[in-house]
Amino acid sequence: MNKPIAEHLLVPATAFASYQDNTAARIDPQAEARAQDAGARVGISRAHESAALHVAGAATYIDDIPELAGTLHCALGLSPVAAGRLLGIDLAAVQAMPGVVRVLTAADIPGTNDCGSIVHDDPILCPIGRQDDGSAGGEIRYLGQPVFAVVASTRDAARRAAALARKVLQVEPAKPVLTPREAHAGGHYVVPPMHLVRSTSGRDAEGIRAAIAAAPHRLTDSLDVGGQEQFYLEGQISYAIPKEGGAVHVHCSTQHPSEMQHLVAHALHLPAHAVHVECRRMGGGFGGKESQSALFACVAAVAARALRRPVKLRLDRDDDFMVTGRRHCFWYEYDIGYDDEGRILAAEISMVSRAGHSADLSAPVMTRALCHFDNAYWLPEVAMHGFSGRTNTQSNTAFRGFGGPQGAIAVENILDSIARRLGRDALAVRRANFYGITERNVTPYQQTVQDNILEPLVGALEASSDYAARRAAVAAFNAASPVLKRGLALTPLKFGISFNVKHFNQAGALVHVYTDGSILVNHGGTEMGQGLNTKVCQVVAHELGVAFERVRATATDTTKVANTSATAASTGADLNGKAAQDAARQIRERLAACAAARHGGTAEQVRFANDKVFVNGRELGFDVLVGEAYLDRVQLWSDGFYATPGLSWDRETMTGRPFYYFAYGAAVSEVVIDTLTGEWKLLRADILHDAGKSLNPAVDIGQVEGAFIQGMGWLTTEELVWHPESGKLTTHAPSTYKIPTANDCPPVFNVRLFDRENVEDSIHRSKAVGEPPLLLPFSVFFAIRDAVSAAGGHRVDPPLSAPATGESILRALSAVQAG
Known part of the structure; x- marks a missing residue:
């Protein structure tokens, strides 16, 4: 008989003690002690x-730094509409609020009113009134866009005054564009579309389409994958202190102090040497503080210089959600030709991202997505098209993986569907498409994969996780369980390490x-x-x-x-x-x-x-x-x-050697779902990840664990929802946006590092471990997909979108059960 899912998932009291024992076993303390004794x-x-x-x-x-005498506090007045024109503002009403010292608008910025990191299309504050191009007002681009800055004696006074924005802004609203599909249909892009075509037989895009049509089997489908909020524990904050000679010292929670220095200097119309940016530590960043800390650093610096007093700007969580961008959501359409073994013969895919209102880092994010569509697989004929859709939403930005996860999950979804249509185990189909060692080893962007350890790594994990026996056990469980269904998946990863832009390395x-x-x-x-x-x-x-x-x-x-x-x-x-x-x-x-x-x-x-x-x-x-x-x-x-030596990249042809080396990894996940409620639980995860000769195994294992759980949140629970008419982000607080907690970690969580030194001369032959492990929880998503498929007897390919929330799972279950 079926137990209720809560009872089914009860974990013995010894489970977490076993987990701790297993954690210690992953590192050999005696070997480390011997190495340390040797120097x-x-x-x-x-x-x-x-x-x-x-x-x-x-x-x-930053917020712990003792405040200097005379420190003022800043808060931002935000646009209440997603699109339109800003005709005016009743500054007197805001200025009259208790404690307000000054209200700043775009007109008070002495230098350039722009904080765009690559393309100069991102205003610090929305300009007011008639513009140089003759338009009747500044362009409002999203609901939550900063329009004015209130500087007051206390943070509470500044926030109360800034909250008047809805009442004091004179706005001419317009209809917003909110989804990637809308943007794509209207041809609205923040950067020109990108195209990467590779054919081993010299075909162009049309020839690749012909090859798809001539293949023994064909798969045509689409996929939606949502975005993700960085949810760093320390929100965006800057503390600007005026110095002699008009210089300024900015304490900023940022991943890119030099870019903050340059953008603050431009906003203040100062040389770079007059701007000092400092950051001792951040309470998390995950990419959200690479470029998007600039707006807050610039506003705090402008206010400090204008008033000649220290100014602190610290966002609360709601405003942080409403102002800043996050991981790009993607919509895919693909057409795939494959053979009886599941090998991809030819593929064409269009990727459309929700870039938001400005370019920010959307171009390099899309570049990395295109360069990671191959993931671990050789694609002989492929045409990829990338579109960064301009929408009236927050400008999306860097997030751990930086487009790589969005590119790789598409091919994993394709292979998962191919396996189901052929009635083959998904791991066998994935293996059939793996990169080779001396042949079938060139990426679509023409970089040779010289350090391929996919087969030994995947083979080791397959054995240590007892994958084959557990696959049979899952099938047996599902045959006897009409309500609860289990799913199992093993997914690999190959992730390129280096900045897309050569000179950043x-x-x-x-x-x-x-x-x-x-x-x-x-x-x-x-x-x-x-x-x-x-x-x-x-x-x-x-x-x-x-x-x-x-x-x-x-x-x-x-x-x-x-x-x-x-x-x-x-x-x-x-x-x-x-x-x-x-x-x-x-x-x-x-x-x-x-x-x-x-x-x-x-x-x-x-x-x-x-x-x-x-x-x-x-x-x-x-x-x-x-x-x-x-x-x-x-x-x-x-x-x-x-x-970094040996790098090259031609962004016109999208070819070269953009990555110094590749990091590899693989994960096996087992889940159970309740087909009546859509509830699911991760029962076990086994991970084997390639960190080269790790500099610090304990730190690296922690990074792998954290990335796995964070990526699992992206693909399962963290759903971003904008109101379809107003464009308001309705999931803008912890009460409406669900990140994973300790309770979501699996009771059996086996994480090991693959002991193989980097073939390239990296620091002590180690490999980067920050972003690649975020692809490991693909195994969770495809295990859920496997469980949903089991509910329909594996007859129908589940139309499961990400995040695989309870609602998404129920929709997919309805489709497979109806089929």
Whole structure:
């Protein structure tokens, strides 16, 4: 008999103890201890460098910085309509509110009223009245667009005054465009459409369509995949402090301090050297603070300079949702030709994203989506078309994976459907399409896959997860269970690592060694909880042969390392680790030369390990040698630099080598669904992920676990809903937007790292681990799809859209049961 799903899912009290035991087993503490005794400081599991501060509540975030005397607070007045013209504003009514010091509009911005990161199409504040082009008012682009900024004595006073926006704005509304389909139908795009065509037989797009038509089997379908809110725990915040000579110091929760510096400088009409941007840490970023922190930094800086007083702008959660963008939702249409084994022979796909009202980062997001449609599979004939739809919604932006997940999930959905239509196991169909080693190994954008470890990795996971036996067990369970259905799926990933834009792949660092032997490192990356500073400190400690505790990382600061790239695209440790290693190596070489000059032998024979220096048969303390070097006037600080080699990209032809290497992984997920309610639960997840020779296994496993649960939320529970007429985002708070909680983690959660060093010369042969694991929870979505299919006897391909909410599952169940 069927148990109720709640009873069916009860977990024994020992389950979580077993999970903890399993967690410890994934890391070999004895091997790590031996490596550390031998002098290694990388490849060692260490706690996050700020872990104790986090636990004690002593880690300083922007809002924890003691406010200077005279600090004012800022809040934004937001548009109440999604489209139209802004004809005027009753500033007197806002100014009259208690505590208000000043109301700022676009006219008060001394420089450029724009915070667009690539295309200059994103106003900081909506302009008012007749424009230069003769139009009757500033263009209102979305409901929630900032129109004016209130600066008041307290945050509460500023917010109360800003809330008058609905009453004091004079608006001529228009009909908004809200969905990607609407935008595509009307030809509304924020950037020109992109097309990537690859044919091993020299066909053009028309020839590929002919190949699809001639294939033994054909699949034509569409898919909807929703967006996702970053939901960082620390919201958007900037604290601007005016300095002498008109300069400004901005404390900003941002992944890209240099871009904030440039945009604030443009808004204030100042040179870059007059703007100092600093960020010690963020309470999460996930891409939402790469470009979109700019509006708040600019407004706070404009207000601080205008009033010559410090100004803080901190959004509450509702306003953060209403003003900022998120992961792009995608709508796909595809036409696929395949053979009896499920091999894709030819494919054409159109991807349409909801870009929002401005370009922001939609172009590189779409580029990465197109470059990840192949995922783990060789596509001999493929035509891809990318359209970034302009809509009257928040401007969507970077989110962990940056388009890669949106591209890869489409091909996974296609292969899942092909398998069902052929009556084959989905893993067998996926394997039939895997990239090869010496052939069938060139991507659609013409990069050769030189480090393919898909088969050994997937094979290892298939064995360790007992996939075959569990597949049979799921079938047996479903045959005896009319209401509850289980599903199982194994999905692989291949994810390219590097920025799409070549010149972003560079980094700088400073390393200072003080006369007491302590070490300070500063680099261009930002810490958002992912452990970047921990890894960089490990790299420096390893290079200088000292204890990790000797090394301290300081706040990311545009006055220390200039012209930095964003901490994004999973390149933080790759780039900044290499730059810090370069700086530390220069110091080590100077110290070695000093030691040899003083104590004999050659510099090449000097060895640094475990806070000791071994030279010509003698053993010195590291601090002793540093003191000697200072007396000998040896430079004890150095800058370091790194630029990723071998990259190329032609954005016109969309070909080249955009990625330095690929990261791989695979996951098996098992779910149960209730066919009466649409309720579902993840019962077990097994993950094997490729982090190369991990710099810090504990941190990397944590990143894999976090990415898996975050991606699961995107594909199952996190639904964004805009009102179809007003354009208001109705899911704009924790009460209406459901992110996963600890209760959504599976009771059996097996996560391991695949022990295989990077073939490329990355930092200590490690691989990036921030974004790639977000593709692992595809297995959850396709396990749900498998369970839905089972409800109809696997006769009908489930039309399941993402997120697979209870409602989406019920709709798909209705379709398969009716069929």
